[in-house]
Each structure stands twice: as structure tokens, then as C-alpha cells.
Amino acid sequence: MAEDNKQIDSIVVDGHDELTRREMIKLGGSAAIAVTLVGVDSAAQASQDKSPLFFTKHEFALVDELTELIIPADDHSPGARAALVAGYIDFRLSESFEENPRTLWRDGLKLIEQLSQEMHGKSFLESSEEQRIALLTRIAQNEMRPVKPEEMFFRELKSRTARAYYTSKIGIHTEMEYKGNTYLKEFAGYDAT
Amino acid sequence: MNLIRLIREASAEVDLKRTYDAIVVGSGAAGGMAAHVLTLHGMKVLMLEAGKKLDIDKELKSTEWPYEHKRRGEMPPDSHALSLNEYNIRQPPYATDSKSAHVYSYVQGWGGSDYSKNIVVDERDHPYTGTNYAWVRARCLGGKTNIWGRLALRLSDLDFKAKSHDGYGENWPISYKDIAPYYDKVDLYLGISGVKENLPHLPDSIFQRPIKLAHAELKLRQSLKKMNRVLTPYRAGVTTDGLKHNKYRSRCFGRGACNRRAGGCDIHAAFDSPTGLILPAMDTGNLTLRTNSIAREVIVDKKTGKASGVAFIDSETGKSYEAKARVVVIAASTLESARLMLLSKSNAHPTGIGNSSGHVGHNFCEHLMGSHITGLVKDLVGKPHTLDDGKPGSFYLARFRNLSGRHPNFIRGYGFEGSSGSSMYPGNATSTPGFGSSYKTKVRDYAGAFISMGAFGEVLARYENHVDLDPVVKDKWGVPVLRFHYKFGDNEKKMAEDMTYTAQEMFTEAGFEIVDLSRRVLTEGWSIHELGTARMGTDPRTSVLNQFQQSHDVKNLFVVDGSSHVSASCQNPTWTIMALAWRSCDYLADQFKKGNL
Numbered sequence: 163m164a165e166d167n168k169q170i171d172s173i174v175v176d177g178h179d180e181l182t183r184r185e186m187i188k189l190g191g192s193a194a195i196a197v198t199l200v201g202v203d204s205a206a207q208a209s210q211d212k213s214p215l216f217f218t219k220h221e222f223a224l225v226d227e228l229t230e231l232i233i234p235a236d237d238h239s240p241g242a243r244a245a246l247v248a249g250y251i252d253f254r255l256s257e258s259f260e261e262n263p264r265t266l267w268r269d270g271l272k273l274i275e276q277l278s279q280e281m282h283g284k285s286f287l288e289s290s291e292e293q294r295i296a297l298l299t300r301i302a303q304n305e306m307r308p309v310k311p312e313e314m315f316f317r318e319l320k321s322r323t324a325r326a327y328y329t330s331k332i333g334i335h336t337e338m339e340y341k342g343n344t345y346l347k348e349f350a351g352y353d354a355t
Numbered sequence: 356m357n358l359i360r361l362i363r364e365a366s367a368e369v370d371l372k373r374t375y376d377a378i379v380v381g382s383g384a385a386g387g388m389a390a391h392v393l394t395l396h397g398m399k400v401l402m403l404e405a406g407k408k409l410d411i412d413k414e415l416k417s418t419e420w421p422y423e424h425k426r427r428g429e430m431p432p433d434s435h436a437l438s439l440n441e442y443n444i445r446q447p448p449y450a451t452d453s454k455s456a457h458v459y460s461y462v463q464g465w466g467g468s469d470y471s472k473n474i475v476v477d478e479r480d481h482p483y484t485g486t487n488y489a490w491v492r493a494r495c496l497g498g499k500t501n502i503w504g505r506l507a508l509r510l511s512d513l514d515f516k517a518k519s520h521d522g523y524g525e526n527w528p529i530s531y532k533d534i535a536p537y538y539d540k541v542d543l544y545l546g547i548s549g550v551k552e553n554l555p556h557l558p559d560s561i562f563q564r565p566i567k568l569a570h571a572e573l574k575l576r577q578s579l580k581k582m583n584r585v586l587t588p589y590r591a592g593v594t595t596d597g598l599k600h601n602k603y604r605s606r607c608f609g610r611g612a613c614n615r616r617a618g619g620c621d622i623h624a625a626f627d628s629p630t631g632l633i634l635p636a637m638d639t640g641n642l643t644l645r646t647n648s649i650a651r652e653v654i655v656d657k658k659t660g661k662a663s664g665v666a667f668i669d670s671e672t673g674k675s676y677e678a679k680a681r682v683v684v685i686a687a688s689t690l691e692s693a694r695l696m697l698l699s700k701s702n703a704h705p706t707g708i709g710n711s712s713g714h715v716g717h718n719f720c721e722h723l724m725g726s727h728i729t730g731l732v733k734d735l736v737g738k739p740h741t742l743d744d745g746k747p748g749s750f751y752l753a754r755f756r757n758l759s760g761r762h763p764n765f766i767r768g769y770g771f772e773g774s775s776g777s778s779m780y781p782g783n784a785t786s787t788p789g790f791g792s793s794y795k796t797k798v799r800d801y802a803g804a805f806i807s808m809g810a811f812g813e814v815l816a817r818y819e820n821h822v823d824l825d826p827v828v829k830d831k832w833g834v835p836v837l838r839f840h841y842k843f844g845d846n847e848k849k850m851a852e853d854m855t856y857t858a859q860e861m862f863t864e865a866g867f868e869i870v871d872l873s874r875r876v877l878t879e880g881w882s883i884h885e886l887g888t889a890r891m892g893t894d895p896r897t898s899v900l901n902q903f904q905q906s907h908d909v910k911n912l913f914v915v916d917g918s919s920h921v922s923a924s925c926q927n928p929t930w931t932i933m934a935l936a937w938r939s940c941d942y943l944a945d946q947f948k949k950g951n952l
Contacts, residue, residue, distance in 0.1 A: 324785055337799065341740060343611060
């Protein structure tokens, strides 16, 4: 209720307008959420800081690198690593109700290592960036209709990476510059003429 | 605002010794409206709701960001949402073979479903049998109005008198002029947003401030004008200017929260029955509410054959009770209302109360969801992202088929609902191939450049499409469940083909590049617009209710929800449900005062 939210003196709407006090009271606590960007992704952070919940340390390092190759940092925004994507994937797999995705990931990561040995004679993390990209390019070639196990794994890897990145703070605000989920005085857009 | 606290403060204790003026079964759009109108007339009303009282504001947390939620808004791992394939490959009951602790309908498969899992029913407790059907149910105070899609449209005489137009089915026992004043009342009392278009087949409401269109939507609107077709801003059952007479609701602030998750508005700008109708009804002092009360049977006076009350089960304790009333108003939702009538067997009504015609459960109709199309708007690629989702809906494309001309392949019509531009999650992230910085850039450049829409068409009311009671299967409380005998027919399939054709035609004409076109007709039930199981009519042999939704057989029994609709039209039914319920309850109160019930 409103009396619990005295710390919010005024809410900036649309850059310059303020909500009236009466509206504030009506909106109660929900107004606070929209204007303060709090919220640390605790689950992903825990995985990232301590030991992973599902992956081995080696697997985790592998996943962390794979996700960063899929969505890398660039001059526009940080990438999957900074957005703690591997940590989030690890947490969700650790609590998965079905055994199926866990097996898929475990076997998929083994395949990555096998392919890396086959293609470049060294482990994935020891190979050069160019070699890693060559490997990913190979397993990504049938992305829309995957057939081979490594192609299936790429699809799973990518879809979880995208899901985790674009729902993260970095993904939503820095990368996509999402403008919504805020209090507007007027609807945005064009009148129907 | 704490809804629960407000309701607790306002609610009187249920007195099972007294005889209420009316019992209303259900608390959704129809039940809420019945309670509002009857209490306004001074009648003492007991409302029975099968589900729980939920603190909706705490459930929805509308503006919480995905990363503030442990699972980014998804449900816990032991909860499962049924998929389209599961609905079609398997037969109901759908939760039987699932290993998951909780099984929910498909709407819980949408992003942010963790916020609505307590609103919809757990399929494990609520089985049904028969043909494939995606039945979405919300057993809680306010029912599905807590998460409804908010599209608020009127029907016209093209719908009420459809038989006169094409010879099929039955005309409604009312015409537009009978219901128009009540549409007006609903508009003014609850608030609706939109733009006047002066279309005879989609009458205008008394609109509050309209929602605006995004770039691509305006472009499509202008292109469609040349084809004599109309795209109008979403007509949302949302108050955009506020409602001076209702202290429980706020005006819309364009947070777009209602478009994420399974819907819902925790500031109650979007209409929901608890704040729009039930709390104001409680403020009259004439409404008593009992939740967790599953209506089991309408009780009948052996001497007169009239309704004398409702037997119900407490969902928490399993104990049975009876409440007495002079009038019984059923508003449990189209399918649950039919179920309750069929369950209410007595010597006076051996096939179920109000069912001398044998039509209860029959003429079951709804909306067919067919073609879904996505187009790329090339001039938006690479442009800075704009705020496109800060509104309770985007656009509605009004029916244009079979208005005056005749399509050679099918009768009746369909409309489209759609949206475009940037949203919180870029839907193209998984459909864009590749990886690395080129992939990342492409997702960003294209994310706001898509427009998509999906069609909703009229399913013809057919006697053979029906529900009855399963002779064996019971729900968690031992109540016989519904068995479905319901399939789309030839007219629906032909209509679906045309939806696909016209969707392509309109997008191409507007200059959009079609990137995705789904021809697949979604499973029966998908639209959540089930109607017709106790239809109105003038002939007691072929209809269940009269024009005031009063049983032909039992004059103190009314059924005021979508089950009374004679045909489905292609417009979303909620506004019509409420306008009809208001009209019928005015009549009910008048007859009650005159002692005719």
C-alpha cells in the first residue's frame, strides 16, 4: 500500500511529467518496481561465483565460452559471459524435472571436445578463436533442420543462450535498449488517421 | 491495493438458514455483472465461486523484470503446460500420463507463466473426456477476467439475424436495438478504449482515449483502406481515462504488462470482475460472497419444479452444503454452466434442469483460430527501437467477408488480431540463423521490424457439436466431468483456407515481406471463446432460454453467460456477455419485484 512507499517522492513519467499524488496512491507499491532497476540475478550469480550446480568446472568453462561465441561482447553491449548466461543455464539444468536435457548437454559437450580433437588436434578451450568459430560453423550449418547429434546440440545451446541473454538486464536494457515497461502519460505511436 | 483485504472487510458471513433473493453461481464477467445489477436493484444476493480468493496484485507483479525472477518468469520444473501437439496427439483427460506434479493448459506455456499459475486450474484435479479440446479454465474470484485478452467488441444485426442473411442456423430472439442501450451502459460503467469507424457490422462503443498505432500498423491501415477493409486500434476493455465512479480501478499507464505473461492488470485498468463489478456490488451491502464453493446441483422444489437453491461442496473441506434462494442465476461459464444444468437431475427435470428441449450442452460453438502470418517491414530494419508495446493491445482488423456479397466456399466471417514492433523479448532471436556478432546485430536490427496477425472466425453452431456428462470419470471432488463431442466442420476448414489467402493478400499489398505463414488450424477450444450450450430462442422445443436468458422450463432460473448465445459471430464475446447479463438482470429484478418469479 501507498504508506509503505514514502521513499518514492515522485515518479518521472515519459521523461518530464509526474504522476499525481492521487494516482501514486492508487498505484501503490507497483510503481516502485518500474522505476528502480534493482534485481540481481541471484541464481545465475551463485553459479558463476561458486562451483556450478550441474556442470563440472570444465564443462562450465566450455559452456561459458560457447555462449560468448554465440552472443559476443561488441562495441554496442557486453555479451553472454557478462550477462551470466552459463550460470543461468547451469541453474535451470540442475533443477530440470526431466533427465533428457541434462543428457543432451553432457553428451553435447563431449561431442564438442571430440570434434575439436578431430578438426584441430586439441581441446576446444586450447584452440584458437578461429578454430573455435570453425567448429561452431560446422555444427551450425543445419540449424533450422538439425539432423546430426552435434547439430541438435547447437540448436539447444543457441536457444537457451538466446533465452537467457535476452531476458537478462544487459540483454533487455543495454543490447536491445528496450523502452517499455514504464509509466506513460500518453500512449506512444500514431493516431489512426 | 490489497484486494483480499478489501473483500474480507466487505464480505458478510454466509447464512445457510436464510433464503437469499438470488444465488449467483460464478464470479466472472457474467456472474460479476449479475451481482452488480441485482444488488443495485436492492436484491440480497449470495455469490458462489468454485475457486479461491486470490490476491491478484501479489500474483501478477506485472512490472517485475524477467531477471528479477529466479526462472525469468517461467514455472517451477515440476509444472507442465500442455503443448499444441499434446492436445492433438493424445485424448483427454490430458494430465493422466504426465509425470509432472502440476499440469496446466497451453496458456501456461507462454513467457511469464509463473505469474498466472494460481489463476488457471490444475488439469490433474479437473479432468474431462471425449474429443480433443483445449479447455482453459480459471477457478478463482473473477475467473478468466483476471487474464482475459481484453478485446471488447459489439455484435451487430448481421450476427443476431445471421439466418436471415444466409439461411443457416437460427436467428437470435433479440436484435441490435434491444442490446445497444446495454452495450452503452457497459461501456460507461467499465470503460473501453477505441476509435469510431462507423461500421454497420462492428458497431462503435462509447470510447475513452484510444490506443495509438505503431508505424507498420498505420501503414497497413492505410493500405487496407484501398481494399475497403478496416484496421482499427485494439478496442480494449480498459479504462484509459479512468473511472470517477470506481475507486478500485486506475486508468491505464501503458506499462504493457497485460501483453506479457498470460495477461492481467494489477492496477485494474483492464476490466476484471472483482474490481469492476464485485467490490462495487459489495459496497451496496447486498452481496455475500462464498469462495471455494463448487456448485454441484440446482435444487428443485418437489411441489412446484422451481429452483429453490444450490447444493455445493466446499473445495477445501469436501463438505456439502445447501444454500436457499428465490431465484438461481447460473454464470459458471459456457461449459461449466451446461455441466451444472445436466448434473441437476430430478423427477421434475429428469435430463437436467431446464433441459426439456434436450438442447442443453448442444449447439456448442466458438471461434476458430486459423492462419497466423508474420511480415517484415523493411523500412524499420536497423532503425532505433521505439516503444511499441506500451498499450493493452495493438490492432483489430474487422470482418470483411460475407457482409453483402457471398463467398462461394463458406458462410459467415472472421477478423484478425495483431501486433507489431519492439517488445521486451525479441521473438526473432531463435528464428535468426547463425551466431557471433553478425547474428547479434541482426537480431537487434530486425527485432522491431515485424508485424504479425492471427485470424478468429465463426464456428457454426451445430446440434451435433455438444458436451454431455461422462458416465464414469469424476473430478477431484467426485463430480461427473464433461465429455466432449465436438469437431470443426467443412465450413470452418474452407474459412481457414480463405484466412490464409487474405492474410497473404493484405500483407503483400501493404509491402510487407512474408517471413512466416502458418496454415495450421489450432485445436478446438484454443480461442477460449466457448459459447452456445444453452441457447436462447422463442421456441421452447429448440432452445433452452428466452430472450432474457430465463429458462423456458423453470421461470426462476436464469443462465446469463456465453452458453445463451445462439451463434458465435466472429467478435470476442465478453462485452456481449456483460451487456446481455445486465439486460436480463434488469428484467429479473423487475419480475422479482412484481412477484412473478
